[in-house]
Structure formats: C-alpha cells, structure tokens
Amino acid sequence: MTIYFYKVWQPYGCFSNFSLHGIHIEGTYWPTVEHYYQAQKFVDSADAAIIPLIHAAPTPEEAASLGRCSTRQLRRDWNLVKTQIMREAVLKKFLTHADIREVLLMTGDEILVENSPTDSFWGCGANKAGLNHLGKTLMSVREEIRNLLSLAVIYE
Numbered sequence: 445m446t447i448y449f450y451k452v453w454q455p456y457g458c459f460s461n462f463s464l465h466g467i468h469i470e471g472t473y474w475p476t477v478e479h480y481y482q483a484q485k486f487v488d489s490a491d492a493a494i495i496p497l498i499h500a501a502p503t504p505e506e507a508a509s510l511g512r513c514s515t516r517q518l519r520r521d522w523n524l525v526k527t528q529i530m531r532e533a534v535l536k537k538f539l540t541h542a543d544i545r546e547v548l549l550m551t552g553d554e555i556l557v558e559n560s561p562t563d564s565f566w567g568c569g570a571n572k573a574g575l576n577h578l579g580k581t582l583m584s585v586r587e588e589i590r591n592l593l594s595l596a597v598i599y600e
C-alpha cells in the first residue's frame with residue numbers, strides 16, 4: 445500500500461517538511477526542515493542577507509514564501525546540492541524526534557509519496573507521475589535509521 449502525505453494536519457503529516465519538528469545543524473537551531481531548506485538556497489549567493497529572515501520566519505509557510513521569491517538569486521550550485529541538503533535535514537529530523545521516528549519505522553517497506561498537486565520534483569505532482577524526491581528521501585532515511593538501529597543492537 446502506498447502511503448500518501450502532504451499537509452501537516454493530514455495523515456502522516458509529520459513526514460511533511462512543514463511539520464513543527466526543529467533540527468540543529470552546524471550549531472544553528474531551525475524551527476522546521478522547511479526553514480533550513482529554504483535558507484540553504486541562498487548560502488554564498490548575492491542574496492544571502494535573506495537567510496536570517498528565513499530563519500526568523502514565524503511559520504514554515506512564511507519561510508517557503510521568502511525562499512520562493514523569484515527575484516532573488518539562488519546559489520549557483522543549488523540544483524546540484526538540493527537533494528543532499530534535504531536528505532541531511534530530513535535525517536536529522538528523524539534522528540532528533542523519537543515519536544515521529546517510530547511513525548516512520550512503522551511504515552515498514554511501504555512506498556512513501558508526497559502528494560503535492562503543485563510539485564513534481566519533491567512530490568508526485570497533479571498527475572501522480574512526478575519524481576517524488578521527498579518520498580524517496582524519507583524511504584532512504586528510513587533504511588539508514590534501520591541500519592543504525594541494527595548496528596546499535598549488535599554492539600550493545
């Protein structure tokens with residue numbers, strides 16, 4: 445059975461990057477994965493001054509809106525690094541928060557799909573045929589956490 449998720453108030457909403465699960469990365473606390481992800485778009489770019497504003501955005505929706513402003517200049521390597529940046533943040537989220545880690549592990553080997561009608565890169569898009577990179581990231585993180593847990597049992 446494929447598990448679809450999207451908005452935080454819907455089933456499996458904790459898989460959304462907008463869920464209120466903070467992460468510490470390189471000494472900085474970010475209120476959501478979305479805040480971190482949107483800010484990373486501008487690292488070392490001419491518009492890096494937007495980063496503290498994204499960091500301080502009161503909601504992930506506002507962080508996304510700041511990061512999606514089409515007149516700002518993204519870092520040059522963004523398309524090359526964005527999936528790795530997302531994976532690092534999503535892994536940190538599920539290593540940090542035990543309650544949602546259990547939800548992720550309980551999905552077993554089910555396919556996870558971000559059911560975004562507007563995003564066919566991170567989600568499946570309106571026609572359900574999109575790349576689903578967020579779902580793939582979550583499945584890869586799920587596998588990594590399983591491996592980490594099995595190693596912990598071996599070395600206990």
Ligand SMILES: Nc1nc(O)c(N)c(N[C@@H]2O[C@H](COP(=O)(O)O)[C@@H](O)[C@H]2O)n1
Nearest residue numbers: 450451460461462478511512560566578
């Ligand atoms: N608009 C919107 N609302 C939500 O609740 C979402 N979960 C998403 N998807 C997330 O948007 C991010 C991609 O943003 P960019 O298009 O690269 O600016 C990514 O975190 C998706 O999972 N969108």
